[in-house]
Amino acid sequence: xxxxxxxxxxxxxxxxPDRVRxxxxxxxxxxxxxxxxxxxxxxxxxTVYEAYPTAADGVGAWLGLAPNGLAVLETVGADAAVRxxxxxxxxxxxxxxxxxxxxxxxGFPDLPPTLTLPRERLFxxxxxxxxxxxxxxxxxxxxxxxxxxxxxxxxxxxxxxxATADILIGADGIRSTVRTLIDPxxxxxxxxxxxxxxxxxxxxxxxxxxxxxxxxxxxxGRTFMGHWRAADGRxxxxxxxxxxxxxTQAEVAxxxxxxxxxxxxxxxxxxxxxxRMLRHADPADLMAVGPMERMPSVPHxxxxxxxxxxxSVHAPSSSSGQGASLALESAVELARCLRDVPAYGEAFATYxxxxxxRVELIGGNAAAIxxxxxxxxxxxxxxxxxxxxxxxxxxxxxxxxxxxxAEAAPR
Numbered sequence: 001x002x003x004x005x006x007x008x009x010x011x012x013x014x015x016x017p018d019r020v021r022x023x024x025x026x027x028x029x030x031x032x033x034x035x036x037x038x039x040x041x042x043x044x045x046x047t048v049y050e051a052y053p054t055a056a057d058g059v060g061a062w063l064g065l066a067p068n069g070l071a072v073l074e075t076v077g078a079d080a081a082v083r084x085x086x087x088x089x090x091x092x093x094x095x096x097x098x099x100x101x102x103x104x105x106x107g108f109p110d111l112p113p114t115l116t117l118p119r120e121r122l123f124x125x126x127x128x129x130x131x132x133x134x135x136x137x138x139x140x141x142x143x144x145x146x147x148x149x150x151x152x153x154x155x156x157x158x159x160x161x162x163a164t165a166d167i168l169i170g171a172d173g174i175r176s177t178v179r180t181l182i183d184p185x186x187x188x189x190x191x192x193x194x195x196x197x198x199x200x201x202x203x204x205x206x207x208x209x210x211x212x213x214x215x216x217x218x219x220x221g222r223t224f225m226g227h228w229r230a231a232d233g234r235x236x237x238x239x240x241x242x243x244x245x246x247x248t249q250a251e252v253a254x255x256x257x258x259x260x261x262x263x264x265x266x267x268x269x270x271x272x273x274x275x276r277m278l279r280h281a282d283p284a285d286l287m288a289v290g291p292m293e294r295m296p297s298v299p300h301x302x303x304x305x306x307x308x309x310x311x312s313v314h315a316p317s318s319s320s321g322q323g324a325s326l327a328l329e330s331a332v333e334l335a336r337c338l339r340d341v342p343a344y345g346e347a348f349a350t351y352x353x354x355x356x357x358r359v360e361l362i363g364g365n366a367a368a369i370x371x372x373x374x375x376x377x378x379x380x381x382x383x384x385x386x387x388x389x390x391x392x393x394x395x396x397x398x399x400x401x402x403x404x405x406a407e408a409a410p411r
Contacts, residue, residue: 018343020044022165024155026143027172028055029123031310031327033130035171037076038335040135041399047136049155049163051172054139055127061198061289062236063119063318064089064216067111067393069325072332075399081129082122086115089216089228092385097221099272105385106212111393114216114321116228116236122324138163143177146306153305167344168306169334171327174293176312183300189293192317192367193374194223194240195252196289197264201277203233208273223267224373225274237277239264240292240373249290257283292317292370294363301356302348309334314359319373320366322392330355332397340403350405362392 023039025032028050036046065073065082073079090113091106107113131137142158146168154164170178179186201207207227210217216228227237241264252260261283268274294317301308310327317323334351341347371377 018345020166020338020344020347022046022152022167024049024153024163024165024168026155026168026170026178027051027176027310027312028127028137028139029171029173029310030126030324031312031331032169032171033126033135034072034076034078034328035169035309035331035334036135037078037130037133038332039338040133041076042335042339044335044338046169047138047163047165048130049138049141049143049157051142052139055124061119061196061287062116062238063122063324064321065115065117065122065328066322066325067108067114068395069322069328070112070115071396072325072328075332075397077133078126078129081125082117083115085121085125086117087231088113088214089116090114090214091212092216092218093210093212095217095219095272097219097271097274099219102220103385104212104215105389106215108386108389108393113214116216143172146178146181148304166305167338170306170308170312171310171331172312174295174311174315176308178306179298179308179312182303182306182308183298186298186300187296189315190296190367191246192292192294192319192370193244193376194242194292194370195247196238196240196292196318197260198236198238198287198289199261199281200230200285201227201235201237201280203229203235205235205280206273206276207235217273219271219274220372221268221271221274225268225271225277227273227277235277237274237281238289239268239274239278241267242374246291249288252288252290255288257286257288260288261286292319292373294367294370297360301352302345305344307334307348307351314355314363316359316363316366317370318366319369320362322362322366325392326359326362329395329397330359332399333403336397336399337403341405346405347403350403354403358395 023046025048028048039046093104094102145156152166153168156162218226225239265278295315309330337347337351
């Protein structure tokens with residue numbers, strides 16, 4: 001597979017029809033490097049093409065990797081690299097805005113705790129690990145077009161270079177270029193009625209110490225706020241600002257952080273413990289994440305030699321707590337299907353059928369939570385936490401099990 005200029009991948013002498021030997025992975029965020037690692041494990045050479053000039057784009061928002069996502073990292077050998085830069089959170093406590101506890105969950109004894117870390121730290125850890133394992137990377141490669149060739153697919157980038165391989169995988173996020181190449185009429189991201197923000201509050205901001213140290217706290221009031229305590233004692237918080245007017249990330253960035261913080265303080269007046277945390281928050285630390293979005297059902301996950309993975313096809317919104325973990329699952333499932341189903345078209349169809357039911361169920365549940373966060377619905381009556389989290393956290397993709405087309409029936 002070429003790494004600069006106009007080039008073509010060297011194809012295997014194995015003439016099995018449609019057998020995939022090489023892949024272009026568009027996007028180096030979460031799904032991209034893990035897809036490349038899993039493809040290599042499956043005997044497929046993959047190179048990652050990232051639009052940004054470096055692995056981390058500077059966005060400091062935090063995310064969580066649930067036990068099912070961590071299991072995927074173990075499959076491709078990247079778990080130690082990511083654990084080294086993350087912070088474990090054993091469980092959750094759910095309360096109302098007045099501080100009354102609704103329910104709690106300390107995690108499953110048989111599973112590791114959820115890992116929290118800044119997005120850019122995860123990007124860097126996955127990239128460094130993939131490179132150390134021999135995965136090729138090309139930065140500053142913004143995809144502008146792709147077309148099928150007699151024996152593969154050719155990608156063209158904004159800098160004038162191109163690359164070819166047997167298949168092209170779109171791991172290029174919620175505003176995926178590959179998605180529109182597969183289907184020009186594909187849906188756009190759906191706004192959830194909330195602008196998302198995050199930040200820090202000092203350890204002595206007046207929030208009572210937790211009786212169960214390390215837990216993540218979710219508090220529903222006029223809207224929603226969450227927090228957990230970092231290793232240095234500071235509180236890391238994330239909050240939603242309901243608004244019917246969707247703003248782009250660039251539009252959010254044009255408003256000074258102090259103004260956003262003033263608006264948040266007004267919304268969270270009387271909220272326990274949001275009012276105290278926001279009173280001590282520093283505008284310099286404010287993370288203006290932008291609009292809370294999700295992908296509605298995408299009709300076409302693949303076309304010809306192109307296929308989608310991760311947020312490009314099933315971003316469930318941050319309300320799910322599963323966005324990164326689902327992206328990792330899909331990356332490995334796609335590689336497993338390409339390993340075991342000889343024809344790429346059939347492999348893509350098998351992959352979609354295995355993944356679509358799970359990701360759309362989780363995405364739909366997250367959309368319902370978004371309505372609570374946007375103030376359009378009252379906080380729900382929570383089922384037992386074990387009931388909520390078991391089907392999420394215990395889900396596993398068995399790499400050793402062979403994928404077959406018969407497996408494509410929804411499960």
